[in-house]
């Protein structure tokens with residue numbers, strides 16, 4: 565269902581030009597390696613179809629999703645794209661992957677056999693090898709057994725060797741060098757097979773991490789790939805909402821559930837219709853986690869969220885804002901040029917990834933390019 569802006573509590577704008585700019589920046593950095601795009605979880609909340617189409621037009625040819633249904637969504641938009649499914653082959657579902665030309669990232673010996681038996685070399689797949697994150701992937705022994713089985717490599721249609729970094733967002737973490745070296749060494753077992761190691765953080769660790777294909781996600785959407793360091797990427801997501809009401813609160817009065825904030829002096833409070841049901845996490849309630857309080861940008865100035873975040877609204881302290889233009893209908897910037905998803909993450913004790921993928925479903929969504 566398309567939600568018209570005039571009937572929505574807030575408007576989420578996805579800047580596709582910024583998204584493409586972010587992809588190009590990484591593509592130039594890693595060239596001649598290929599820059600793919602990770603568009604799982606509905607393109608990190610930005611809309612997998614729109615994101616994939618914009619990146620395809622910019623020259624991106626390879627896409628990574630987590631689940632086969634996400635793969636189908638991208639396939640429906642892009643008939644010619646290469647699409648990898650990171651969660652591998654769901655048991656018994658090879659026909660679905662074949663029907664929609666999806667390539668599973670195989671990580672388990674039984675899974676490799678299941679895919680090989682179902683496809684007999686007629687459909688491609690990646691093989692995922694663990695180099696230290698201990699999440700998905702063949703271990704070293706299993707990888708060696710596979711490397712010795714040329715027939716299986718062929719019957720499984722393997723066309724990409726991949727692994728995943730545990731701590732790429734922390735340049736100083738020694739596990740990066742250890743994973744890099746393990747991957748480089750494992751690669752020699754599979755001569756001629758293209759390889760992929762870097763997520764977005766990995767593209768900032770230098771050419772030894774690039775190999776043939778990189779798979780950035782979060783950085784495309786403006787989130788920082790550098791852990792606690794500021795994002796070098798352009799913001800992609802903005803969120804604005806009209807003020808629903810401005811009210812005067814007497815000194816000593818509480819605001820919101822539990823009255824967790826009290827006015828020290830006569831105050832003005834603006835109410836905006838965005839709450840935790842929209843992905844503005846309740847952890848952003850006054851006084852917020854770190855670096856708080858959480859803030860909103862109104863008429864050129866920052867104003868703090870006070871009281872608890874409700875399901876559908878927030879209360880904002882606007883007493884100190886200059887001018888009398890803060891009234892019903894005034895637009896408040898919740899995310900945009902002045903407030904980033906990483907700010908929200910800091911204020912709520914999480915990461916930009918979780919903010920992006922928690923963005924609500926009842927916004928009016930606008931794509932600009």
Ligand SMILES: *Cc1c(COP(=O)(O)O)cnc(C)c1O
Nearest residue numbers: 602728763764765779780781782
């Ligand atoms: C999610 C994911 C990515 C993309 O990660 P970002 O940190 O968002 O760049 C790449 N590879 C794998 C295996 C993933 O699970």
